[in-house]
Amino acid sequence: MTKIWKIIKYEYTKHVFQKRFLFSLLSLPLVVVLMVGVSLLMGVLTIDTSPVGYIDHSGTMKDPQPLERESSIFEPAIDFLPYQDEEQAQKDLDAENIQAYYILPEGYPQDYRVDLVFLEEPASEVQEQFEQFIKQNLDMYQNLEPQIKERLENESLITISTLDGEREMRQDQWYNIFVPMISGIMFFIVVMTSGGYLLQAVVEEKENRTMEILITSVTPKQLMTGKIIGNIGVGLTQLVVWLIFAWVGLNIAGQFFPVVQDISISTDYIAVLMLVFLPSFVMVAATMAAIGATMTEAKEAQQISSLFSLPMMIPYYLSSTIMMNPNGTLATFLSYFPITAPITLIMRMGFTVVPAWQIAINIAILVLFAILAIWFAGKAFRMGMLRYGKKLSLKDVLRKQE
């Protein structure tokens, strides 16, 4: 046990106190800040502040008052102009006096469906403000109990459909997409960097024969366990630091952009995230160690590992499908497949409510594969030791018993 602990400590401190680790630690938050900054700036520069019209056929808004809010450079206040009928509104739209108009049909109180007519799709900011405008003026909303009102604060009260009927999207919290996407990327980077460290280390130890010294001091199992745990520690450190960055960043951003304050991540989500991450982490790390043990050159091993990392990203290539139908066949299938499971599950959980039994099965599969991967790594390692300077095929590893 003490030897495993010594290996864990060595592997952990070897990376955490390195310059390249600090760089990789700081690079992601910097990229995110930069990206968010640029997109905010773009949004500010391109936002159309001309008025928006509305027609209320449902009569739910009696005596509507202008939206009570402060105008800021990032969130300029939009004027909402009432129209009696579509004809007048359309005329103003064509004359570009207004940038779009909403129609609240008679059935609005039942299904919260609104129609939106535009020449060019208005910014999400417009839709957000219109929703606030409705909330402020709806009779039925005004008469609600304060507690219910508070609960409704985060609920969407409109479903927007364009008149051509092609697209329909609930006007919901934008961070439902943002959070899973960022968590997925964070997970991917963390797993691949610490997996990469492990791979590199094993190949180098084989190349320069440190392995012979190590293996005459400890057992292969102690060595592999220590290395895997040590490198997962490195990854978790990275994750925790990023989460702290994110928390501080969101708090600071919240001071300037009220919209950021909407972000709230449930503890359930974080708990499941951890339960998904840990076994996936072990699985990837052990697989990387196995690749390292069977390869003879660092360069070659890197190439093989990238073959492994590409399928992990599949959920991103298919993100629109998963987003549109998060409980569909494709999404469910991807979350049962160990390599794509972690990122798919994180995305699905952001977009919808995934049944608890499915999450349980996903985690069970990941744990099973993590155990298999460790077993495989141990075996590949033992075989790799036998053959210096020779590559091992998958068949070799599975066949021979030493």
Added chain:
Amino acid sequence: MSIIKTLNISKRFGEVQAVDNLSFEVQPGEIFGLLGPNGAGKTTSIRMILDIFKPDEGEIRILGGPMTDEKKNRIGYLPEERGLYQEIPLERCLIFLAALKGLDEDLAASKLKDYMEHFDLYQYRDKKVKELSKGMQQKAQLITTLVHDPELIIIDEPFTSLDPVNTEMVKELLQSKRDEGKAIIMSTHQMNQVEELCDRILLIDHGHRVLYGTLQEIQGKFASRDILVTPLNELPQTIEGVQEIKKLNGRFRLTLEEHTKPNLILRNLINSGVELTEFEVAVPPLNEIFIKVVKEKAGGVND
């Protein structure tokens, strides 16, 4: 009790029989030379002893039984070529490797300090291993092998990259370890070092045991019937019992007739009034024995 006892061990890699039915023992307090041409099976034998892999057949008893985790702490191993982490500072590397041999880190640090000072490495302790010269790395490697005071020391080519001063230092260190009762297995191609250091040797070729015994026994077995003499005055034209006299620079090589004892020649020379400053029974250099045996074996195989 033998430190190592191998009984008819064999190891095959695919088509190649790396080690074939090999038996030998290593005793405490001896330096044991493991010799053989490239690819003879030396490293394979060492790796089997160290339990890096298991023999296909046969049995290895090490420190009184099969290899255990605890026994790993009682063995020091210097592999051929490098074997240190390249990217980290020297001291850190040495402390980690010593810790894996079961040494407490503080104790390791203080022992390593002594060793590093002994080998003139202390001033380089914060340098990355890869920044050190080959000779320094070799010394560092040797420290890793010895720092936990192992009972069994296995060293593969310990003198590579060392200058004469360091070679002498390492030799003294190995001899003092032998005097402390440690068992040392040394694999090397430098036959002069073997002649100077080893008490017993094992020569293997194609995985077979070819020569096995004390250095004297083996050299005696291959001794020719030659005597080297350095006279102050002229040698007689013929000497009784001598078949041939050859002049080497300043010395003479006398080839004796069969069944003639060197003592008789010495008496004859003195009786004929020769003044001698040197009289030596020519011992065949190990190098020659090595080449002879390996060549004969290769010839035999070809036949």
